[in-house]
Amino acid sequence: MATTPYNLITITGPTASGKTSVAAHLARQINGEIISADSRQVYRGMDIGTGKDLSDYRVDGFIVPYHLIDIADAGYEYNVFEYQRDFINVFNDIRQRGKFPIVCGGSGMYIEAVLKGYKLINVPVNEALRKLLAGKSLGELTEILKKYKPVHNNSDTETPKRAMRAIEIEEYYRQNPQQDRYYPEINALIIGILFDRETRRKRISERLKTRFDEGMIDEIKNLITNGVSPESLIYYGLEYKYITRYVTGEISYAEMFSQLETAIHQFSKRQMTWFRHMEKNGTTIHWIDGCLPLEEKLKQIEHLAFPV
Numbered sequence: 001m002a003t004t005p006y007n008l009i010t011i012t013g014p015t016a017s018g019k020t021s022v023a024a025h026l027a028r029q030i031n032g033e034i035i036s037a038d039s040r041q042v043y044r045g046m047d048i049g050t051g052k053d054l055s056d057y058r059v060d061g062f063i064v065p066y067h068l069i070d071i072a073d074a075g076y077e078y079n080v081f082e083y084q085r086d087f088i089n090v091f092n093d094i095r096q097r098g099k100f101p102i103v104c105g106g107s108g109m110y111i112e113a114v115l116k117g118y119k120l121i122n123v124p125v126n127e128a129l130r131k132l133l134a135g136k137s138l139g140e141l142t143e144i145l146k147k148y149k150p151v152h153n154n155s156d157t158e159t160p161k162r163a164m165r166a167i168e169i170e171e172y173y174r175q176n177p178q179q180d181r182y183y184p185e186i187n188a189l190i191i192g193i194l195f196d197r198e199t200r201r202k203r204i205s206e207r208l209k210t211r212f213d214e215g216m217i218d219e220i221k222n223l224i225t226n227g228v229s230p231e232s233l234i235y236y237g238l239e240y241k242y243i244t245r246y247v248t249g250e251i252s253y254a255e256m257f258s259q260l261e262t263a264i265h266q267f268s269k270r271q272m273t274w275f276r277h278m279e280k281n282g283t284t285i286h287w288i289d290g291c292l293p294l295e296e297k298l299k300q301i302e303h304l305a306f307p308v
Contacts, residue, residue: 002306006189007095009305010103012037012111013193014271015264016203017290020056022193022297023104024064029298030305033065033094035087037105037114040236042083043074045223048216049239051207067094075228077165077235081120084113091184103188108274115190115283117183123172133164141167148174161235189305190283192275193297195290204264212257217243238263 009032011023023034034057036042040050047054057064067090072078087103091114094101103111113120133141141163145151148170156166195203220243224230230248233240239260246256279285286304288297 002308004189004306006187006305008091008101008103008186008188009301010037010111010115010188010190011193011301012104012106012108012190012275012285013290014200014268014275015051015106016200016207016268017106017193017195019104019106019193020053022191022294022301023102024057024059025294026298026301027064027100027102028059028062029302030100031098032100032102033067035090035094035101035103036066036068037083037103037107037110038069039078039080039083039107039110040240041069041105042072042078043076043236044070044072045074045226045228046219046236046240048211048214048219049243051211065099074223075232079123080109080113081122083110084118084120085122087114088184091186106271108271108278112274112278112283115186115188117186119183121172121176123169126168126171129168129171130164133167136160138163145170158237158241159234161231189301190285191301191304192285192287193290194287199291200268201265204268205261208261208264211239217247220244221247238267 009026011019011026013019026032027034038050040046041052043050052069054069057066068083068086071086091101103114105111112118133144136144138157138160141160142151142157145156145163145167148167151157157163194200216239220233220240223233224244224247230244233244235241242251242256242260242263245251246253251259275285288300292300
């Protein structure tokens with residue numbers, strides 16, 4: 001393999017941009033392994049709704065090794081601290097074995113946490129605080145959270161459970177100073193796969209219909225049957241939130257599909273806002289036209305990663 005100034009390549013972009021296929025083919029070409037950066041693909045049994053697309057890891061009859069997928073039980077609340085910790089372990093292991101690590105995913109907070117090496121703390125459950133907050137409405141919890149930090153239109157205030165956890169984290173940070181932790185030196189090439197707005201919307205809608213055809217409703221019914229509470233599934237948002245509300249009889253199929261489709265489009269916009277914010281703060285993202293043939297995308301990435 002040619003020399004490169006980078007020790008990590010990141011393939012990112014909004015949902016439905018075809019990141020996994022690009023990352024898998026790149027990994028096959030450069031003797032790499034993929035580290036997922038998706039906040040929901042960590043969960044076992046949550047396959048269709050999270051878009052694991054595991055078939056994309058098969059390239060030329062070879063299964064590209066991937067990491068941080070299917071590492072937690074559905075119902076568990078995996079967090080960015082745990083992701084950063086697990087990333088460090090996997091990153092070091094891949095490098096020690098002489099392979100090239102490639103991060104692939106669209107969870108901006110996870111990506112930024114590992115690229116910037118944020119000093120994160122594993123925030124424990126605060127039972128006393130939770131009792132104090134129990135029974136408060138989402139609006140009341142949002143107002144409490146605003147006393148700790150500015151609250152924008154994001155997942156912190158999507159449900160009372162999320163808002164409560166956000167308050168719990170902020171209260172812990174207030175009472176405990178940041179702790180130093182080892183973090184490897186990261187020099188990453190960041191690639192973004194991007195389609196124009198209309199194409200992106202079309203791809204999102206088409207993929208959503210495909211997922212329903214693949215049995216996404218049955219997947220969520222099975223999770224509930226196997227003991228995952230509806231509240232836990234709603235916590236995961238998007239497909240799991242709206243389909244659970246449909247399965248439990250809260251909304252009709254038509255309402256569920258329409259609301260979910262709108263929510264995914266809004267999520268895609270929030271992803272782009274996050275990436276633009278990263279760029280504004282000094283992170284360089286090399287955007288590649290998603291409409292290009294796969295071979296051309298790979299050529300562009302390799303030219304950037306391995307300059308002559």
